[in-house]
Amino acid sequence: MDNLTSTRRNFLQQVGFGGGSAFLSNLVHASTQANRNPEGREKSLILLWQDGGPSHFETFDPKPDAPLEFRGELGAIATAIPGVQFCEVLPRLSQLANRFSIVRSIHQPSSGHVVGTHNFITGHEGSPVVNGKSLYPDLASIIHRMRSEASRPTSLLIGESTDPRLAAGMLNANGVSANPLPGQSELPNYVGIGGQYSIGLHRGGPAYLGPAAGAFEVAGDPSLPDFQVQNLRRSATRQQFSDRLHILRQLNLFGQTGTPQAASPDVALDLRGQMSAIDRFQKQAFDLLSGSGQAARAFDLSRETRRTRERYGLNTAGQQALMARRLVEAGVRVTAIRFSPDGRGDGDRSGIGWDDHAVHGNIFQVMRRRGPQFDQAVSTLIEDLEERGLRDRVLVVLAGEFGRTPRVHNHKGCPGREHWGPAGNVLIYGGGLTMGQVIGATNAKGERPADRPLKPQDVLATIYHCLGINPAQTLINQVGRPVAILPSGTPISELIS
Template identity: 50%
Template sequence: MLRLRAESGASNKKTSLIVLWQDGGPSHFETFDPKPLATPEIRGALGAIGTRHAGVQFCEVLPKLAAMADKFTLIRSLNQASSGHVSATHTFVTGYVRTGTIAGPPDNPDFSVVINRMRSGHRSRVPNYVGLPSQPRGGPAYLGQAYGAFRVPGDPSQPDFKVEDVKLEDSNSPDRFRERLGILRRLDRLRRGLESSGAALDEFQKQAVDLLSSSEAARAFDLSREDPRLRERYGMHKAGQQALLARRLVEAGVSVVAVRFHPPGPWHDSWDDHPCGTHVFGTMKGRGPLVDQAVSALFEDLAQRGLDKNVLVLLAGEFGRTPRIRNFKGVPGRDHWGAAGSCVLFGGGLNMGQVIGETNRHGERPSRRPIHPRDVLATIYQYMGIDTTHEFIDHAGRPRPILPQGKPIHELA
């Protein structure tokens, strides 16, 4: 009975999700919620620019997104209790609240894994879930590694970029492949006598066979098939080409693409802009235009191809940054701040062109329409056709609902 409960509720809805995850927590002040009238220690050194919405401004480093702000929906009132990376990310990507300083793997599967699990019965020549390279601080937890991401490390903007294990090498003929598959199946029967995770082994084997024999997968990962002018439009840098690759993958039928979205540069490899690590304003002057280029290109490209009706994009990180700037040896930065933050949703056939919620005049907390990350997850699950009351069985044999709390954001329906 428990197994039947765990296997019910899968969706046949043909929708996809792209997650552009800003690991480390982007500053809402230096992105989508500047406070130009605040005092300098809150306002910071960067200016604000107008958008397509009257009275709504973005940071000066995002001019392309400001010019198309009527094409996506901005949530300016995200908030949660935790300001620690691991606990805040766990809360955002699983819907299960964890607080304090914690370490180790997640207690619950993240939402990309859940979507993969719920769609695991749908055979495809491409993976259900691709990580570029993965969802930071997420994971399959008690669902098992079979439902984790097909990880794609490396920088797709580099000429030597390639994806391993998506097609047969030239030396491996179809006959040789069938012979190797027969050996694999015999080994699998032996292994089943030692392990109880037969379902996970089945899923791994199906994924391996599909990938090794799939020309569709090989084509989807091949960025050389794109018009060079379009590649330039996205930006010939890691973030730009990851965004383009994400579009190719959902176009090929991948359900979820999770991108660790951070342009490379002289700054550190995250959005964690403490004063002891980076100059937040100098960093955003370099990083911001690359993000602006890649994200605006992705939104425009999806819309031009008609994919904005069945592909939803989430641009988010685990929290915002402190209202008051802190200096360390003359270097300005902002620390963790779970009480306020912003995120962007695009596409999915949802109601776009909105700014939902707002923060107070210092950007400290929501002053209107507070939204918890669980509400964002509820919206995503509803869009993907997944029943959030569906229960999985954890390692202790206890039923766990996909999402314990949270309501879809009604303004988007």
């Protein structure tokens, strides 16, 4: 190996792209593909991940006519869709049911957290797991990679005003910012948000796409008065950052004098293009770490009115949902939240999330406490996006890895539900899809799909379709082989018709 090749490799490792040529190959290849569907390219995704697996009975698929040991203690209430009922703890979402769609017939083969989550967020069923991570990238990392080199206009420079008319008025007919301002800082394409325990899609990751396809992570509780985004706290002066950036640019110039190396016989790398892309990543990191520009404003919830913050709920889940709205409004393309409204009074410090086993507490008491926060945060997010004219530009998906057991389990007199891969549900809002539907159904006891059985891969195919990404496209893995983004699955026709 010559000195120049070694220097380039060391440089890539130092700036955090240890994936080397596979990462750079995908960077160039994905950028070409991402520009082929301009309509989907302008859409953003908010993924509310119900880590642990939510009960379909105590959310959107109650069974009021089933025996008590199946239906549980909580009742069912009517919704805005005739003949459709939700759990009693969701009155606001029940009244908005005609504004979103529910898929009630999701099923998958795994009832384990790790494999079940990987099946859902990667689409590669039963894929090998190494140190808790899949060998395949999750959907958020793929969307981020596909967007990384695409033309991504900034929708709105967030300032003091939160007037919904401003958000809609600054977008032209193509959804592009009508008044881009010079010198705006770049926001990350992908933000992961979490609380005390874990962040975003914590069991996922970019895998062979390289660390640059991972999330910009936001931890902590945004409802607290002293909340700050840790990654935006400066540990050096702006001049020190500038000096470091200058050194990295000098390394770029040195690297560009070399001879491009191929990742495999099938992949030709344009080194100049790679270094240019890396330079843009460096600039984005500089803007974020220096706490300057748009990034700091987008994450600053204090710029919202007290009324708006109260409308979402002055709790972790409510303020996370508000932050997601601010981020997509500012131009972030993927926001993934580990969405766990507090049902146990511990701020989810236990990390239990939606994993409502009997040994973790009385599921019905937990849902009576969690339900109002969950109901308020999600319903307000939907209403707020509509009021701001963002319904067709933002896709919201609420899901967890699986549902819970139909029969209530009792542990020393405490009721709960165990893991259940054979049935679950997903909420989908916006993105230009068809709303006001309940798709599929489970049987009378909620055990398995009885109509229109669908899998997580079908949900992923729908998301990719909505965002203008071809799921049959291949990316290059760590050994230089092409791998399809999604090996199976079909967009849900009822949503895209």
